[in-house]
Amino acid sequence: xxxxxxxxxxxxxxxxxxxxxxxxxxxxxxxxxxxxxxxxxxxxxxxxxxxxxxxxxxxxxxxxxxxxxxxxxxxxxxxxxxxxxxxxxxxxxxxxxxxxxxxxxxxxxxxxxxxx
Numbered sequence: 001x002x003x004x005x006x007x008x009x010x011x012x013x014x015x016x017x018x019x020x021x022x023x024x025x026x027x028x029x030x031x032x033x034x035x036x037x038x039x040x041x042x043x044x045x046x047x048x049x050x051x052x053x054x055x056x057x058x059x060x061x062x063x064x065x066x067x068x069x070x071x072x073x074x075x076x077x078x079x080x081x082x083x084x085x086x087x088x089x090x091x092x093x094x095x096x097x098x099x100x101x102x103x104x105x106x107x108x109x110x111x112x113x114x115x116x
Contacts, residue, residue, distance in 0.1 A: 012061035019054030022046055036093050044086035051078055 026046020033039050055075050059068040 008060055008063070012057045015053050015057030015060060017057075019050045019052070019057060022050035022053060026050060036097075037090055040086050040090050040093075044082055047082040047086075048079055051075070 023046055026042055029042030029046070030039050033042060052075055055071050059071050062068050062071075
């Protein structure tokens with residue numbers, strides 16, 4: 001039974017470390033990208049993937065019990081709420097920013113074909 005505990009520890013730690021690496025990539029993207037929409041994309045992907053991996057690691061480490069069910073429900077809630085909130089904030093930026101075409105650098109002849 002000790003070997004199974006070591007495997008669970010390694011898999012759980014690997015998932016948590018993967019989540020931490022995704023958070024670092026998210027942090028770099030938020031600070032290095034130039035416009036709000038790109039930053040929102042980096043932040044939203046980091047939230048869903050980073051928290052998902054980290055919380056899956058917690059589920060693996062705690063085993064199957066009532067606590068892991070609660071954490072799984074948190075993952076489901078975050079996977080539903082984070083993309084919706086990011087979408088609403090980005091739509092607000094598209095509607096209210098008059099200089100969005102300058103930021104996205106789309107030529108005028110392609111304005112009808114492409115949306116930033």
